Amino acid sequence: MTIPFLSLKATNQVYEEQIIKAITEVVASGWYILGNKLSQFEEEFAKYCGVKHCIGVANGLDALTILLKASEFPAGSEVIVPANSYIATMLAVSNANLTPIPVEPFLDTYLIDYQLIEKSITSKSKAILVTHLYGKCCEMDEINSIAKKYNLKVFEDAAQAHGATYKDKRAGNLSDGAGFSFYPSKNLGAMGDAGAITTNDDALAERMRALRNYGSSEKYVFDYQGYNSRLSEIQATILMVKLPYLDTENKIRQNIAQRYLVEIKNNKIILPAENTVYNDAWHLFVVRVEERDNFRKYLFDNGISTEVHYPIAPHKQLSYQNWRNLQLPITEQIHETVVSLPLNTTLTPEEISYIIQIVNKY
Numbered sequence: 015m016t017i018p019f020l021s022l023k024a025t026n027q028v029y030e031e032q033i034i035k036a037i038t039e040v041v042a043s044g045w046y047i048l049g050n051k052l053s054q055f056e057e058e059f060a061k062y063c064g065v066k067h068c069i070g071v072a073n074g075l076d077a078l079t080i081l082l083k084a085s086e087f088p089a090g091s092e093v094i095v096p097a098n099s100y101i102a103t104m105l106a107v108s109n110a111n112l113t114p115i116p117v118e119p120f121l122d123t124y125l126i127d128y129q130l131i132e133k134s135i136t137s138k139s140k141a142i143l144v145t146h147l148y149g150k151c152c153e154m155d156e157i158n159s160i161a162k163k164y165n166l167k168v169f170e171d172a173a174q175a176h177g178a179t180y181k182d183k184r185a186g187n188l189s190d191g192a193g194f195s196f197y198p199s200k201n202l203g204a205m206g207d208a209g210a211i212t213t214n215d216d217a218l219a220e221r222m223r224a225l226r227n228y229g230s231s232e233k234y235v236f237d238y239q240g241y242n243s244r245l246s247e248i249q250a251t252i253l254m255v256k257l258p259y260l261d262t263e264n265k266i267r268q269n270i271a272q273r274y275l276v277e278i279k280n281n282k283i284i285l286p287a288e289n290t291v292y293n294d295a296w297h298l299f300v301v302r303v304e305e306r307d308n309f310r311k312y313l314f315d316n317g318i319s320t321e322v323h324y325p326i327a328p329h330k331q332l333s334y335q336n337w338r339n340l341q342l343p344i345t346e347q348i349h350e351t352v353v354s355l356p357l358n359t360t361l362t363p364e365e366i367s368y369i370i371q372i373v374n375k376y
């Protein structure tokens with residue numbers, strides 16, 4: 015059996031006819047940027063997340079950058095981030111002329127350790143930007159209450175958590191504002207780059223809407239030094255075809271994750287923490303293994319492709335050389351040992367059984 019890590023061709027195949035029809039409509043309309051399709055998608059995604067505002071942008075990195083930029087913190091202000099996130103979380107902070115301050119995650123959930131946040135707060139702190147990494151929501155009650163105590167804003171990097179819930183609310187509606195990515199491999203994926211920002215703050219939403227379009231709310235009037243970061247009509251229409259199936263797809267992911275959690279039994283493999291209270295979007299199923307390369311090669315030799323999210327910790331990257339000497343042992347341990355098993359909507363029960371069987375034999 016040969017099992018790819020993810021085939022976008024396969025995951026999108028079920029929607030192909032509807033997507034082609036929707037794209038054809040856009041082509042015929044003659045309106046390709048900032049039109050009805052985008053407004054309609056923004057309305058639908060806001061409703062889905064349970065928030066007042068959704069602003070479509072060009073990608074997930076821009077979503078976070080614009081969210082921070084629109085917050086109008088003084089340049090050089092500090093924003094707390096999880097040390098083990100995808101680099102885009104840190105880059106958004108840096109791109110907004112702010113300073114990211116990395117905080118260690120919990121080893122079992124891979125999510126920011128809220129008990130360590132207070133120690134990193136200084137007089138320059140303005141916000142906490144958490145990442146719902148791999149599809150699991152952070153402990154938002156604790157995080158929001160720390161933020162309240164120190165008068166900080168809270169933001170979510172929800173790029174991996176479309177549809178995930180914390181208590182009775184969805185990711186994107188758990189803070190002052192959230193950035194989503196619709197990169198093709200995400201739980202809700204476009205066919206090109208796309209992203210969105212969600213918030214319940216009217217004034218913030220208005221600034222972000224201007225910032226994504228050169229800082230303009232009225233044609234040729236520029237109130238802010240903005241960006242060109244717009245979600246195209248074609249991507250918006252594709253996302254609208256797929257959004258109604260997001261919950262069904264997440265349910266499929268949850269069922270696969272449940273099988274892995276119950277049926278994988280191997281002392282060498284550390285399974286991800288089970289989330290019994292919250293609804294995990296299971297963007298990725300990430301296990302930890304001591305000899306990662308060896309494990310990946312073994313799976314590959316048996317036809318199973320895996321990925322590593324992510325092999326090098328942000329503080330070990332050249333782009334963040336100033337963090338080189340930070341002591342972040344949990345982050346390092348995570349980056350050195352994580353492996354992502356295939357988890358996507360096209361896996362058959364037989365393929366899942368095969369993966370479990372091979373993993374158990376390792």
Ligand SMILES: *Cc1c(COP(=O)(O)O)cnc(C)c1O
Nearest residue numbers: 073074075100102173174195197
């Ligand atoms: C994908 C991703 C992003 C960035 O999204 P793009 O659309 O690629 O810019 C940001 N944060 C996390 C956690 C991601 O997984």
